[in-house]
Amino acid sequence: MSAEQRAIAVRSALAIAVTAAAIAAAWLWLPPAVLGAAPDMATADRLAYALKAELPVFLWLGGCLRTVAGIRFRSDADRPGSAYAAPSARLAVPAAVLQNSLEQTVLAVGAHLVLATMLRGEQMILLPVLVALYLAGRVFFALGYAKGAGARAFGMALTGASTIAAFGIAIVLMGLGR
Template sequence: MKASNLSQNQRGVIKGMATGLALAAAATALFAYVLYPLGASLAERASLLALCLLPPAAMLAISIARLAKHRFFTPADIDGSALTEGSDRARLLQALLQNTLEQVALAVPIYAAWAFLAPARLLGALAAASGLFLLARLLFFKHYASGAAARSFGFALTFYPTVLLLIGLVPLSLQKVFG
């Protein structure tokens, strides 16, 4: 499909995703090489991992709490999504929770692998990905209801740092396996 055949909304999504990818790559590289030198001991790696898992866990907890609070105070939604059709607000909060859960499920094993496989000089990339996760989820939540183009930057800034770590793990893993 030619770029001229894309809708304005699709072009907005491309712009948000590209901007998110560029910022993710820049921040990850900056933290990996310049701003966040770390030690390489097993204890330091485990500590870093524990700290870096907190932002994704916090955003997941916030997502769950927002939906639970809404359901508790909304009689039409209190019985949950399996037993009711759900109000517009409940469906929106459920979508935010679902997307956040997907992002956390992807991030956790990749963060863990990075913490233990990456050379010490690159461990700062994990801190960057974790910090971006928190910021990006807040942006995603804020702009979700405004449509795909508006939320694409927050999505990309959550997704791409994790994917960049995953891509980086390929040569690291091959090196560990094959020497």
């Protein structure tokens, strides 16, 4: 295994551990009322809660889009669009972060909404925690992207682990009859 592969493996394992610890801590110790989770939430209330929790996810995506649009606006080389030329060196990383963030957002929001239909009342506290993990992952991914795969691995894995955890919890709850 190369040094970069070792860095990816170590940072990915750390991200998985952080995700597991954050979810367990939220489940066991975070008072649900702190983040507005109530014991008597109907399905519509849970979906509304989940959609409100997703606002920072969409703001992140909008910020990525704004960054790319701003670079394109100021760059003669990039203004025509990606269909007409490869991105400039200045645009390449922000465009890659935007593309990856769009892909990750679709999966994360989908996972969170599916999970919201199965969690009950105060268990909804998990959704803001999953969103926080997603956002932290995106920030670490974006900051590390230009430095290579090893540098962005923690962020990518934190984003992915929180989404996989949401899907995993949903699958378990479905198996339990929810």
